[in-house]
Amino acid sequence: MGSHKLKFLVLGLLFAGGALSLARAAEPEPKQEEKAAAKAEPALPAPEKPELVGPVIERPEGFAPAETLIDAPAMSSRIDQLIQSQWKAKGVTPAEAADDAEFFRRLSLHINGRIPTITQLKDFLDDTRADKKRIWTEELMHGRDNADLYVNHLSTFWRQLFFSQTNNQMQAQYAGMQLDPWFRNHVKNNTGYDKVVRELLTGQQYQQFAQANENKAETIAGNTARLFLGVKLECAQCHDDKSGGNWTRMQFWEYAAFFNRNGGTPPTIPIPDKKTVAQARFLDGTSPQWRGGANSQTVLADWMTSGTNPFFAKAVVNRMWHYFMGVGLVDPVDAASEENVPSHPELLDELARQFAAHNFDLKYLVRAITGTQAYQLTSARSHESQDDPRQFARFNVQGMTPEQLFDSISEATGFRDNNPIPNRFNMFGQPNTPRGEFIAKFSNPHDKRTETKTSILQALFLMNGKQMGDWTSLEKSKTLETVANAAASISTSRRIEELFIVTLSRKPRPAELERLVKYVDAGGPAKDPKKALADVFWALLNSGEFMLNH
Amino acid sequence: MFGFSRRSEGLSRRDWLKLSALGVCSASVSGWLPALANETAQNSQRRKSCILLWMNGGASQLDTFDPKPGTPNGGPVKVIDTNVEGIQIAEHFPKLAKFMDKMAIIRSMNTGPGQNADHGQETFQVHTGYQPRGAIQYPSLGSLVAKEIGTDESALPNYVNIAPFRQFNADAAGAGFLGPKYAPLMVAETNYYQQQNANDYDKMLKVQDLAPFTDLVKERFDARIGLLQDLEKDFVTSRPGVAAKSHATAYERAVKLMQTAAAKAFNLEEEDAKNRDRYGRTLFGQGCLLARRLVEQHVPFIEVTLGQFGGNQLGWDTHQNNFEAVKRLSGELDLAWSSLMEDLKERGLLDSTLIVWASEFGRTPKITPNSNGREHWASGWSTVLAGGGIKGGQVIGNTGKDGMKIEERPVTAPDFIATVVKALGIDPKKQNMSNVDRPIRIADPKADPINELIA
Structure with a gap:
């Protein structure tokens, strides 16, 4: 934590009217070899392997990881292309680009969780390299003074998210805190998002997650659907959802059956006030093929975190988009439905496919989103057509x-x-x-x-x-x-x-x-x-x- | 060197006007803190007020206002007569029983799916009259009333929420699409974490940080506000939107609150000790006393929450040991509520003050044998309306011999909200523009207010 000292040193330098060359070599070196990082896996027990071969999952139509990889800068351009084509169609006049200081403050808040130090702000403003925005995005994630901030901020983000909307807040807080090191490790190692979720559902961590959800299959079902699949299922717990979700009550309980600890194989769960039980089935309507002894959560996690799951990648892409841009492509973010459709369906789809193809690399999303012109627009309003926050025609104040x-x-x-x-x-x-x-x-x-x-x-x-x-x-x-x-x-x-x-x-x-x-x-x-x-x-x-x- | 924004230098005259409308520039830089005159003195045409007594967790109707004595569902609770012939309530309310002629009980609340009712959803529904769904941000009853009855000039906020518990549904108490101007001032907010402060009610009920730093002379505080206003107006103009506007509005209202003598309403120690005793020296009791003091200062809507029982914030959520919890909480309620009615009456304020007693839902008529508890129940439970605007001494609806079925006049959440606002002289069909650019009525168009209950 030398940054504070450094800052006052800089203040002194400023006052002395001296040249502003700084103590630290202002040549941030991105250390972005996630693959190397991924090798240094956290010292955590590996997720349990299902004892028997898992189910054969039918490949749902319409979603698969992209076959051709597009790197983050190219993806940023593609995103801008899709956003701009809507501007054109709707006659939107976008705001001008943010100046460097506005951009850097925003970026620091998003990936370091606080405003920039004046040292770094200075460094950034004085940097004359054409691609300095990208270079500094890496610096704020990996640099000596910033890597910890990134881990702190993002692990808090994920922890609070995964342990937020539960009825028992006290319990959830406590359980979430217990998992703090686990979250930090994964953010630090940039573990693929699919692996994080899989581990949460099948590893030791599940105990805390279930506890935070009152150990009730139906609560866990509602929250996992919301968090990991981006759909609001809980209304269907009591009645067929008529609020645009179109989930049936049967679908809810079929999904909840996966979390029924005493549900047998294949797991079932009694539907309250009915004389019937629901048997575990995936939300896309497919059914696993059960073999004796299969762990139902593993079976579910296999389906959920697979590259072909039509909900999983889109849900997290949408969440990260919402985090940076202030409004989701699907918004509200947790309730995709026939009434709540994406503002830019192609964008969501393509970014999700690339994300899945990039092994669910969350930093890929950070780079792709913050690298867009849309992210780098000023938030100052210069035309009334910028008022729809879902057009991203000026940066949304958050x-x-x-x-x-x-x-x-x-x-x-x-x-x-x-x-x-x-x-x-x-x-x-x-x-x-x-x-x-x-x-x-x-x-x-x-x-x-x-x-x-x-x-x-x-x-x-x-x-x-x-x-x-x-x-x-x-x-x-x-x-x-x-x-x-x-x-x-x-x-x-x-x-x-x-x-x-x-x-x-x-x-x-x-x-x-x-x-x-x-x-x-x-x-x-x-x-x-x-x-x-x-x-x-x-x-x-x-x-x-x-x-x-x- | 530092790059800096070249945009929005200087404000046009039109921007200034816009800002004034937002209230950002409503006070001149000089004289931000002249104490406003206490305006309670003359009030020939008194505006109405509403106090909502909120029973967090879901109060059992069978053990309060819809008793079924001598039946298996009724349990051990006895009934007492009231000052209205033919109306009996649970034995826990000897003091309130003397005010039955000013009270109307609704025994046929029908707001959700029986036993499957959810705290969060129903807390929202009973507060707003709408289901929480889609993008529309429905405002709470408090914000609706604040908008209709409150005035922009009032120094106190038009909606004060005392001891709210917002962890079921934070939006249930909010201003929704009506905007930050109608958001509540919340004091003594309770949550799962702060149980140890239950008896610290004097401190909790105060508005904290109401005075500038002690070493800051008044002129300097005024000057600081002046500097802040200059910054705010540039920002709100260049970056219009909810977040910037809410910030400016909150500061404006906070400064207003600092400058008004009416904020003395929060100084409960000014109250006569005997009067404090009669309400009960509890968070809820003193919260009701605070509500009366705010009514005197013309605050149109005050909500007071009761739910704390033995360190549990959800005392009314009696899945276990229903009878003991309800008895204890009812004792606190009887004392505070009856004193509130008495006190308002003595001060000539009861006829202009509507008191509403409600929860998110009631409890199952059937007693769960193992736990001696009652579960959630939204089809056939009770609310009470009392005081101003109400034809007292009557019961609306009934739930039959065993409480299992509404046999007469089911009352939905929209019906309920429509009845409350109508009793306050507000047209429930009035429309407000919503955040989705579609006008939304105060109560759902299908709402059928209970006209026989309104004076």
């Missing part, structure tokens, strides 16, 4: 997760949480670190990313809360201290610029600068330029521009 916000504030203010325990909660499920308390206060798990809502209480907390008091204190905020106490020869405008860059990752606009220089030079109501700088810093940290990813 709320931050509580973790992103806290870590960004920490980065901007120089706050260090000395508590070594990364956990949010203690044994009793209570938040026990400043970060944990903050996260509990800002947890809005059910908001759509593009519609994150700030509550009155959150606003009050950020304006007046004790933590913000420390973050914006001339004595306790390292950033503010450095800026305010820098040599007298440093101009006011330079100081204000620093505060903007460290919070908003951009320079102030001329009008802003003029206004604020006047304010600070006059010292604000306190008649003290240092306190006036604290006022500016406070306003920057409380602004929507700081608190949103845009």
